[in-house]
Amino acid sequence: MRFILPREALLKPLQQVVGVVERRQTLPVLSNLLVNVTDDGVSFTGTDLEVEMVARVGAEDLLPGEVTIPARKLFDICRALPDGARVKIELNGDRVSVSAGRSRFTLATLPASEFPTIDDIEVVERVSLAESVLKSLIARTAFAMAHQDVRYYLNGLLLDLRDKTLRCVATDGHRLAMSDSELEKEVSARRQIIIPRKGVLELQGLFEAGEGQVELELGRNHIRVRRDSVTFTSKLIDGRFPDYEAVIPIGADKEVRLGREEFRFALQRAAILSNEKYRGVKLDVSPDKLRIVAHNPEQEEAVEELEVNTTVSDLSVGFNVNYLMDALAALSGEEIILSLRDAQSSCLLRKVDSDDTQHVVMPLRL
Numbered sequence: 001m002r003f004i005l006p007r008e009a010l011l012k013p014l015q016q017v018v019g020v021v022e023r024r025q026t027l028p029v030l031s032n033l034l035v036n037v038t039d040d041g042v043s044f045t046g047t048d049l050e051v052e053m054v055a056r057v058g059a060e061d062l063l064p065g066e067v068t069i070p071a072r073k074l075f076d077i078c079r080a081l082p083d084g085a086r087v088k089i090e091l092n093g094d095r096v097s098v099s100a101g102r103s104r105f106t107l108a109t110l111p112a113s114e115f116p117t118i119d120d121i122e123v124v125e126r127v128s129l130a131e132s133v134l135k136s137l138i139a140r141t142a143f144a145m146a147h148q149d150v151r152y153y154l155n156g157l158l159l160d161l162r163d164k165t166l167r168c169v170a171t172d173g174h175r176l177a178m179s180d181s182e183l184e185k186e187v188s189a190r191r192q193i194i195i196p197r198k199g200v201l202e203l204q205g206l207f208e209a210g211e212g213q214v215e216l217e218l219g220r221n222h223i224r225v226r227r228d229s230v231t232f233t234s235k236l237i238d239g240r241f242p243d244y245e246a247v248i249p250i251g252a253d254k255e256v257r258l259g260r261e262e263f264r265f266a267l268q269r270a271a272i273l274s275n276e277k278y279r280g281v282k283l284d285v286s287p288d289k290l291r292i293v294a295h296n297p298e299q300e301e302a303v304e305e306l307e308v309n310t311t312v313s314d315l316s317v318g319f320n321v322n323y324l325m326d327a328l329a330a331l332s333g334e335e336i337i338l339s340l341r342d343a344q345s346s347c348l349l350r351k352v353d354s355d356d357t358q359h360v361v362m363p364l365r366l
Contacts, residue, residue, distance in 0.1 A: 001035070001037050001063055001064070001065025001066065001067055001089075001090070001091040002037070002061060002062070002063035002065075002088070002089070002090040002091070003037050003042050003059040003060070003061060003062050003063070003088075003089055004059060004060045004061045004086060004087065004088045004089075005042070005057065005059045005060070005086070005087055005089075006084070006085070006086055006087070007078060007081050007082075007083065007084065007085040007086070007087055007100065008083070008084075009057055009059075010057070010078050010087050011075075011078050011079060012055075012057070013042075013044050013055030013056070013057045013229070013230075014033075014044060014055075014074065014075045014078055015075070016053060016055045016205075016206060016230055017033060017044045017045065017046040017053045017054070017055050017071070018033070018046060018071050018072065018075045019046075019053075019202055019205060020046040020047060020048055020051050020052065020053045020202055021033070021046045021047075021048065021071040021072065022048050023072070025048075027116075028110065029068055029110045029114045029115055029116075030047065030048060030049070030116075031070060031071060031072070032068035032069055032070055032071055032109075032110055032115070033045060033046050033068060033069055033070075033071040033074065034046075034066065034067075034068050034112055034115045034117070035066060035067055035068070035069055035089070036066040036112070037059075037062055037063065037064050037065055037066065038062075038064050039062060039064060040058075041056055041057055041058040041059055041062070042056070042057055042058075042059045042062075043055065043056045043057075044056075044057075045115070045117060046071055047115075047116060047117065047118070048198075049116060050196060050198060050199070050234065050235050051196075051198055051199045051202055051232075051233070051234045051235070052117065052118045052232070052233040052234075053202065053206075053230065053231070053232050053233075054230065054231040054232075054233075055229060055230045056229040056230075057229065061088070063090075065091060066112040067091050067096060067109045067110075067111070067112055068109060068110045068111070068112055068114070068115050069089075069096050069107055069109055070107055070108065073107060074098065074107065077098055077105050078098075081100050081103065082101075085100040085101055085103075086100060086101075087099070087100045088100070091109070094108070094109055095107065095108065095109060096109050118222065118233045121217065121219035121220075121221070121222040121224055121233070122219050122220055123217045123218065123219055123224075124191070124218055124219060124220060125161065125187055125188060125189075125191055125216075125217075125218040126215060126216070126217055126218075127161065127166065127183060127185075127187065127215070127216040127218070128184065128185075128213055128214070128215050128216075129166065129181070129183060129184070129213070129214060129216070130211070130212075130213060130214075131207055131208070131210065131211075131212045131213060131214045131227060132210070132211070133181050134207070134214055134216075134225075135204075135207040136179075136181075137166065137168040137179045137180075137181055138157065138168060138200060138203065138204055139204070139330065140168070140177060140179040140330045140331070140357050141157065141168040141169060141170045141177040141178065141179050141330070142157055142168075142170055142177075142200050142201075142204065143170070143177065143326050143329075143330060144170040144171055144172060144175050144176060144177035144326070144359075145157055145170040145171075145172065145197050145200065146171070146172035146173065146197075147172070147197065149172065149173070151173070152237060152239060153194055153237055153239030153240060153241055153242075154171060154172060154173065154242075155196065155197050155237070156170075156194040156195050156196045156197055156199075156200065156237045157169070157170050157194065157195050157197075157200045158170070158192060158193070158194050158241045158244070159191075159192070159193050159194075159195065159216075159223075160190075160191075160192050161183075161187045161190065161191045161192075161218075162187065162190040162191075163186055163187070163190075164182055164183045164184075164185070164186045164187075165180055165181070165182060165183065166180070166181050166183055167179065167180045167181075169241070169244050171242070171244060171247070174320065174323065174361075174362050175320075175323045175326075175327070175359065175360060175361045175362060176244060176247050176248075176359070176360040177327070177330060177357075177358075177359050177360075178244065178248075178357070178358050178359075178360075179356060179357040179358075180356045180357075181356070191218060192241060193218060193223060193236050194236055194237035194239060194241055195223055195234055195236065195237070196234060196235065196236075196237050198234075199223075199232075199234030199235075202232065202234075203225060203232060203234075206225075206227065206230060206232060212227060212228060213227075214226065214227045215227075221235060221236055221238070222234065222235055222236060223236060247346070247360055248348065248358065248360060249339065249341060249345055249346050249347070249348050249360065251341055252339035252340055252341040252345065252346075252347070252348050253339070253341065254285070254310075254312040254315060254339070254340045254341060255310060255312070255337050255338070255339050255340075256285055256290060256308050256309070256310040256312060256337070256338040256339075256340070257308060257309040257310065257335060257336075257337050257338075257352065258290060258306060258308040258309065258335065258336065258338065259306075259334060259335055260328055260331060260333060260334060260335060260336045261334075262306060263290075263306065263328060263336070264325055264328040264329065266292055266304040266306055267281065267292060267304075267321050267324055267325050267328070268325065269302065269304060270292045270293070270294040270302040270303075270304050270321065271294065271321040271322070271325070272294075272302060273294050273295070273296055273300045273301060273302040274294040274295070274296060274302070274321055275294075275295070275296050275297065276296070278320070278364065278366075279320045279321050279322050280294070280318050280319070280320060280321070280364045280366045281293065281294045281318070281319060281321040281324070282294070282316060282317070282318045282366050283316070283317050283318075283319065284315075284316045285308075285310060285312045285313070285314075285315040285316070285317075285340070286312070286313050286314065287310065287311055287312070287313055288307060288308060288309065288310065289305060289306070289307065289308065290305070290306045290308045290310070291303065291304070291305050291306075292304040292305075292306070294321070295366075312340070315340060315342070315343070316343060317340060317342075317343050317345075317347065317363050318343075318363055318364040318365060318366035319347065319361050319362075319363060319364050320361070320364055323361045324349075324361060327349045327359035327361060328349070330357070330359065331349065331350070331351055331357060331359070332351065332357075333351040333352060333353070333354075335351075335352045336349055336350065336351060336352065337349070337350055337351075337352055343363065344363060345363065346360050346361060346362045346363060347360070347361050347363070348360055349361070
């Protein structure tokens with residue numbers, strides 16, 4: 001096995017793949033990358049048995065073969081080499097040599113036969129969409145995923161496909177983020193799948209700015225995302241996502257229209273004096289005015305007043321300030337609408353001119 005690549009061309013696929021590899025592994029081979037050289041080029045595969053990433057690149061001086069190489073060491077070596085270096089990687093017996101200019105490194109390997117790869121999945125639905133659309137859907141929702149929650153089905157992102165709509169939903173039980181996009185073709189049946197948290201984070205790191213297309217392949221237990229020279233595969237969470245549509249407040253008819261950035265910066269300032277444990281702020285709404293009040297156990301107080309467009313009077317609701325700021329950061333547009341009902345009900349945040357992205361934040365007793 002042998003190939004030669006410029007450092008920059010080698011670094012890109014390694015960066016895409018190395019994040020999947022866990023530093024501490026029960027199986028030694030999982031700390032390695034599978035490197036497969038064919039007449040067409042080189043592929044690098046990393047996996048943790050839940051998520052698999054394969055990146056392919058063309059190369060020179062190809063000698064077909066495959067082996068597994070320590071992922072982090074190979075990545076760190078390539079990153080430390082000077083710009084413009086030409087890197088030659090060659091297998092000699094059970095060792096791999098990495099050479100560039102006057103630098104030479106010898107790494108231990110493990111046989112490719114020991115490396116676990118995810119077999120071809122039984123595809124039940126294929127969906128093609130713009131990479132920028134999928135990137136945007138995930139960015140607007142993924143922050144609301146739970147982290148190590150005992151309700152394991154919340155530790156991931158729901159993809160809900162129906163008719164010609166792809167919807168992403170995430171919730172941790174205290175807030176909910178939901179975003180929709182229209183598909184070019186109608187799906188054959190409604191499908192709901194939950195991608196685990198790690199898979200979502202790896203997928204986010206994969207996207208680039210551009211006009212490319214991605215193809216989603218939905219299997220019974222896996223999702224596969226194909227993009228140019230990279231293939232991402234993840235196991236799905238086997239569980240039933242809660243009825244998220246029931247969480248969207250009905251009858252939240254008290255609307256406050258205000259500038260998104262102005263509101264976000266006011267919350268940031270008030271948050272400085274909020275209780276470090278509960279992160280609570282109180283929103284006091286009166287005609288054309290919104291007061292943000294924060295207290296802490298040291299009896300300190302922050303008060304922010306904003307001019308807003310509303311006819312609501314005498315409504316006071318408490319919220320976790322971080323949840324509000326996260327929702328505002330994930331929305332776009334200059335103005336947003338805050339929909340409220342009463343002091344015990346959750347609030348709904350959305351753009352003024354669109355319902356394609358909605359955020360729900362549960363109230364906090366202050």
